[in-house]
Amino acid sequence: MPSSWIESIDVNAYVEQLMKREVNQINKVTLNKTNQLNDTQSALKTRLSAYTQIQTLLDALQDKIESLTTTFNPTYQATSSNTDAATVSIDGTVTPGMHVLNVTQLAQAESVASGVFSSDNTALNMTNTVTISIGSDNIDIEITSDDTLQTIANKINLSASTNDLGAAASVISTGTGQYRLVISSTQSGTANQVNISETGTGSDALNISTGPGGTGTVLMTAADAQFELDGLSYTSSTNSNLIAGLNITLLGTGSNISISVTESNQISKVAAEVQNVVNAYNDIMVSIAKTKATNALPDSTLVMIQSNLKNLVSADTLTSLGIIPVPYNEVETFTITLPDGTIQTMYPTGMLKIADDPVTGETFETKLTANYANIKSQLVGTSGVFTELNSLLEPSTGDIWKILNDTQYGGIPLTKKQVDDLQEQIDGINDNADRLKEGLVMKYAKLDLLLGQLQVTSQYLSQQLLAMNNNK
Known part of the structure; x- marks a missing residue:
């Protein structure tokens, strides 16, 4: 039978119970x-x-x-009395009113045709250098014996695209067994006139040169648009012109064309x-x-x-x-x-x-x-x-x-x-509780150790007393 209460208790359970009570209070x-x-x-x-x-x-x-x-803000609408000669739309700030348009000439792009050939895909067997100039830009096209009208057109288009020259070439048929190479400016206006020269003569010539003594046929001559709006004369390289907020597209010649700009509220x-x-x-x-x-x-x-x-x-x-x-x-x-x-x-x-x-x-x-x-x-x-x-x-x-x-x-x-401030307070309270719990763990670990030592000492003393009694 144990000689003291210290020997009779479960020290670990006792300490755990004490710590649990304090932890519950903290929680x-x-x-x-x-x-x-x-x-x-x-x-x-x-x-x-x-x-x-x-x-x-x-x-x-x-x-x-x-x-x-x-x-x-009001909306504006523009109309033309002769849509065969000109169409008009709003493209900017305009003032309601009437305008009078007279168109005497349309802008057009120049195109030049070569002489007539019997095939578009048969080798021409010629040696020639064709120089095409538009404005200050130009390209040289080298023609070899195995070139056809179509391959020449392809060479021109590739070189024009590569060198940013506003020219395009195509082959047209003007009748059975009649083919011609046509070189055109891609932009209208006299500033974009097509000038062509070639080194070949006779059977080596495409007959497409321009200027004095030129052998090419000018199908369409470069021209600027010429028109009047409200008595003011205009010359333009294109047929689409923005004047006073009006985008005027010229389609044909005509006089006394009424351009009406009206305002309406929504x-x-x-x-x-x-x-x-x-x-x-x-x-x-x-x-x-x-x-x-x-x-x-x-x-x-x-x-x-x-x-x-x-x-x-x-x-x-x-x-x-x-x-x-x-x-x-x-x-x-x-x-x-x-x-x-x-x-x-x-x-x-x-x-x-x-x-x-x-x-x-x-x-x-x-x-x-x-x-x-x-x-x-x-x-x-x-x-x-x-x-x-x-x-x-x-x-x-x-x-x-x-x-x-x-x-x-x-x-x-x-x-x-x-x-955010409340969250800091909540986090602070929880952190403080965690610190208190950590302190309790250390505190009761020491108590557990102390009670364990006391229990061992008590057991030792009890054994010594028992031995002394047995020796009497």
Whole structure:
């Protein structure tokens, strides 16, 4: 029978139980602290997500305003009274009005034909050097005895492409057993006249040279376009010309051709774009209402955004155009679930709609048709309601943008910092708990060792006492 209590206990189990009790206490305290911080952090993360969504909606609103501003600009159309002589399109800034066009000559590219040969693919058995010049550029084509009309054309095209010479060659048939090599400029105008010389004579000649004494046949002479627009004379190397925002393509000669430039407003498109702006604005109001209703933390940032928006759109200008607050009984509601499980219906505030005049029944489109310039000025002019709203949303400078994004006081960066700070606190608490547990392990390891030593000593003393009693 053991002589003392120290010999009767399971030292390892005893120490483990003591340590477990203290570890549980540390875990309990740590959990209480981190749970509170986690709850706050979770609410802040929800807020941050809502802020990000609202910023996305604000960006969408700005896009709609900019789209409306562009759509308010008139469209222009140009027409020609003689499309056989000239076609016209808008390509730049134009002024509505009438223009008179007279075309006396079209621009054309020069082409030169050789003499007649009986085959396009039979060796010509000639030795010749053909020099082709256009402007200051030229190429030399060496013709050998086994070349045919077609291989000569191929050589010309390859060399012209390689040396960036605006020339092209082809073989045409002018009748049975009659083939000719044709060399043409790829660009019209007198500046692109084709000049050809050759060294071969007699049976060694292609008979395609130009200039005095030339043996080639000029099929088409290089020419510049000559025309008048509103009494002003023009000469051009091409038949396509851009003048005062009008792209005029000459197709034939003609006189007193009327070029009409008309302006038109996009009434239906503007009305649709205004509705898009209203819808984008309402999306923001609904998002703010839902966030305020479900966020566990008070939120002055959303209140400031909502206040800025409401103050601007409550202007008499919008009311006079039929852009009015949505009546309470027409608001599209949403529901939230309260902490006790109760479902509550919520009514967003500050919503807008486009309404017909309650007295005359006049629609927004009708007002727009009758008073386009004034409404454009009221909405997207320099001091227009939507222009001012757009300036509030402008990145870096807009007041509403700053409420959410300013690095010093903006809701998004401040909330991010709060989330990060809480995470540091949570990590610090957990790290401290880990250090306490490590200390307990060392503490109870020493206790375990001490008790083990005491147990051994106790057993030794018991054995000695027993031996002494047996020797009496």
